[in-house]
Amino acid sequence: MNTMLKNTGINLVLGILLTLIWNCREKAVVEQPLKEVNVTKQISPVVKEFLEFANIPFTDTTTISSLMAFKTIDENSKVTNSDSEKNTKIYKNIIKGRSTSSLLIFEIIGSDEVILVIPGRGNIGAIWAKILIDNKRKEILKLQFEHMVESEGYGAGITQDSYENQFIGKVSENDSNDFGLKQSGMTLIEGNSMTDGIAGATITSKATVEMINQGLQNYWNSMERTLDN
Numbered sequence: 001m002n003t004m005l006k007n008t009g010i011n012l013v014l015g016i017l018l019t020l021i022w023n024c025r026e027k028a029v030v031e032q033p034l035k036e037v038n039v040t041k042q043i044s045p046v047v048k049e050f051l052e053f054a055n056i057p058f059t060d061t062t063t064i065s066s067l068m069a070f071k072t073i074d075e076n077s078k079v080t081n082s083d084s085e086k087n088t089k090i091y092k093n094i095i096k097g098r099s100t101s102s103l104l105i106f107e108i109i110g111s112d113e114v115i116l117v118i119p120g121r122g123n124i125g126a127i128w129a130k131i132l133i134d135n136k137r138k139e140i141l142k143l144q145f146e147h148m149v150e151s152e153g154y155g156a157g158i159t160q161d162s163y164e165n166q167f168i169g170k171v172s173e174n175d176s177n178d179f180g181l182k183q184s185g186m187t188l189i190e191g192n193s194m195t196d197g198i199a200g201a202t203i204t205s206k207a208t209v210e211m212i213n214q215g216l217q218n219y220w221n222s223m224e225r226t227l228d229n
Contacts, residue, residue: 043064071107117130118212118214127158154204170192181194183202
C-alpha cells in the first residue's frame with residue numbers, strides 16, 4: 001500500500017514538473033521578439049523624372065525627403081504642403097490632359113533651386129512646362145515643354161531646343177509679362193523678353209508664352225504671401 005502511494009506521489013510530481021516545463025517552453029516561444037523587417041520605399045518613376053531633370057544624383061534606396069520637398073499652389077496663389085504621392089497623382093492628371101488649376105512645386109533640399117510644373121492647353125490638347133528656377137536670382141536655369149497630341153512639324157515644335165532655349169537664362173519678374181511673342185513679324189504678346197513663335201503653330205506658341213507668364217506670376221505672388229505671413 002505504501003509503495004503504491006509512493007509511486008502515485010512520484011507520478012504526480014513528475015506530471016506537475018512536465019506541465020511546468022511545457023508551459024515555460026510555450027511562454028518562451030510566445031515572448032520571442034519579432035525580427036524587424038526593413039522595407040525600403042523605392043522612388044517613383046515620376047519623382048525620378050524630376051530628379052534627373054534637375055541633375056540630382058540618387059539611388060533607389062535614397063530617402064526622397066532628403067532631396068525634395070513637395071508643395072502645390074492654387075489659382076489664388078495659396079501654397080499648400082504636399083508629398084511625393086500627391087504631386088505624382090496631380091502630374092499624371094496633367095499629362096493625361098485632365099484639367100487642374102494647381103501648380104506643382106518640387107523644392108530641392110539644400111539649395112535655392114525649385115522645379116515648377118505649369119499646365120496649359122495647346123491647339124489640340126494638353127501642354128505643360130517643367131521649369132528649374134534659382135529662387136534667389138529669379139533666373140530660369142532650365143525649361144522643358146511637353147505635349148500630349150500637338151501636330152508634328154507644327155505645335156510639337158515647342159519641344160525643340162531652339163524654342164525652349166529662348167526662355168533659359170532669363171530673369172523673371174512678377175510685375176509684368178516676363179515673355180512676349182513675335183509671330184510672322186507681328187507682336188502678339190508684349191513682354192520683357194521677346195520670343196519667336198513656331199511657324200505654323202501660332203495658337204500653341206501663344207499658349208506656351210501665356211502659361212509661362214501666368215504660372216511665374218502666380219508663383220512669385222505665392223512666395224510674397226509666404227514671406228508676409
